[in-house]
Amino acid sequence: MPTPSLAPALSAATEPTLATQLFRAASQLEEAFALKKWQHTELDGGRFAVVAARIIYGVDSGLFNLSKGVDECLRYVENATVPHAFPDPKSAHQLVYMLRSIYKLRSQRGAVHVSPTYTANEIDSRMVVEGVRWVLAELLRVFVMTDQPALVATIEELSRFPQPLIRSYGGQPLIQSVKFTAEEEVLLHLLHERPGLSLTQLIRVIPKDQSGTRRGVRRLAEGKVREIVQVGDRWEITDLGVVRIEARILEENASA
Numbered sequence: 162m163p164t165p166s167l168a169p170a171l172s173a174a175t176e177p178t179l180a181t182q183l184f185r186a187a188s189q190l191e192e193a194f195a196l197k198k199w200q201h202t203e204l205d206g207g208r209f210a211v212v213a214a215r216i217i218y219g220v221d222s223g224l225f226n227l228s229k230g231v232d233e234c235l236r237y238v239e240n241a242t243v244p245h246a247f248p249d250p251k252s253a254h255q256l257v258y259m260l261r262s263i264y265k266l267r268s269q270r271g272a273v274h275v276s277p278t279y280t281a282n283e284i285d286s287r288m289v290v291e292g293v294r295w296v297l298a299e300l301l302r303v304f305v306m307t308d309q310p311a312l313v314a315t316i317e318e319l320s321r322f323p324q325p326l327i328r329s330y331g332g333q334p335l336i337q338s339v340k341f342t343a344e345e346e347v348l349l350h351l352l353h354e355r356p357g358l359s360l361t362q363l364i365r366v367i368p369k370d371q372s373g374t375r376r377g378v379r380r381l382a383e384g385k386v387r388e389i390v391q392v393g394d395r396w397e398i399t400d401l402g403v404v405r406i407e408a409r410i411l412e413e414n415a416s417a
Contacts, residue, residue, distance in 0.1 A: 167305050167315055174304035175216045176225040182212045187297055190290060195326065195414040196407055197353070199286040203266065206289035210264040213296050217256055220304075221247040231264050249303050256299060263292045283325075294319045326410065327353050334366050340413060343369050343377040348398060348406035351389060357397035 172180040190205035211231050218234035219225035223246055226234075235257045237243060247253040266285060298319045305312050327334050327349065334353060336346055346367045351357055358366070360378060367374050378396060381389040388402030398406070 167301055167311055170305045170307050171301065174220075174306075176219055178227060179212055179216050179219065179225065183209065183216065183297070183300075186212055187293055190293055191414070192411055194286055194290050195410055197283070199282050202286040203289055206263050206266070206293055209293050209296070210260045213256070213300065214260050214264075216300065217247065217253060217260075221245050221253060231260070235261060252299060252303055256296060259292050259296055263289055263296075326413075335368075338413060341409070343367065343373040344381055345406060345409055347374065347377045347381060347396075348388060348402050349410075351396060351398035352403060352406055355397075357392065357395035359394050360396065363396065 168180055168184050171183070186205055186209035190202055190209060193201035193205050214231045214234035215226060215229055218229060218237050221238050222243075238245070238247070238253050238257050245253070266289060298316045301312055301315060326338065327336055329335070334350065336349055341349060346369065347363055350363060350366055360375070363378065364371050364374050378389065380386060381402065382391065382396075386401075388399055388405055389396050390399055391397075
């Protein structure tokens with residue numbers, strides 16, 4: 162997710178509080194996706210849709226409202242009998258369609274209401290992230306007129322979808338980054354593979370020197386660290402380990 166350097170420009174064209182909330186919601190969604198928290202991704206997408214709908218309504222009606230609901234905001238934009246001030250009417254209606262899709266997926270696919278047949282997953286989360294990125298790029302395209310080089314760079318960055326940090330090839334999980342230490346790769350795999358992996362399995366999936374992986378496991382299990390714990394023949398990640406590796410994932414994602 163690019164640094165919201167264009168937030169001031171969007172604030173000037175719309176409403177400062179809503180512009181700040183928009184970038185915050187988009188950033189939280191990207192973080193949730195990077196951490197494979199599919200339900201959080203969908204919920205954050207819903208929050209983004211709420212803020213974006215209020216921005217579109219405010220621009221179109223001239224009346225910014227920080228508490229108006231999504232459907233009420235979008236119905237105003239669709240209403241042909243009221244005055245409209247949105248600078249690009251076609252874009253306004255396209256934004257409405259996209260925001261309805263994001264918001265309905267969040268509420269109808271299990272992220273909000275418990276379903277006996279469905280849980281939030283990566284496919285739906287990808288749809289939400291792509292939709293949010295498109296909406297953000299479109300709002301910036303319509304409203305940011307002052308810093309065109311930054312706008313172009315930001316939209317190009319938004320078009321580059323992040324690759325999954327771990328992908329399975331032939332049934333074998335692979336960390337798709339070479340920037341993590343052996344210890345961090347152990348934590349990553351244990352975060353990804355619940356309830357855990359044996360030392361033999363960790364050595365097999367981590368393409369580093371075996372001795373480095375063994376040392377990493379020993380250090381992580383030390384009493385002064387306690388980021389993994391042995392349960393039978395398996396190693397499991399502890400809450401301390403989760404906190405450490407989630408912070409590292411977000412750091413890596415921010416620098417990508």
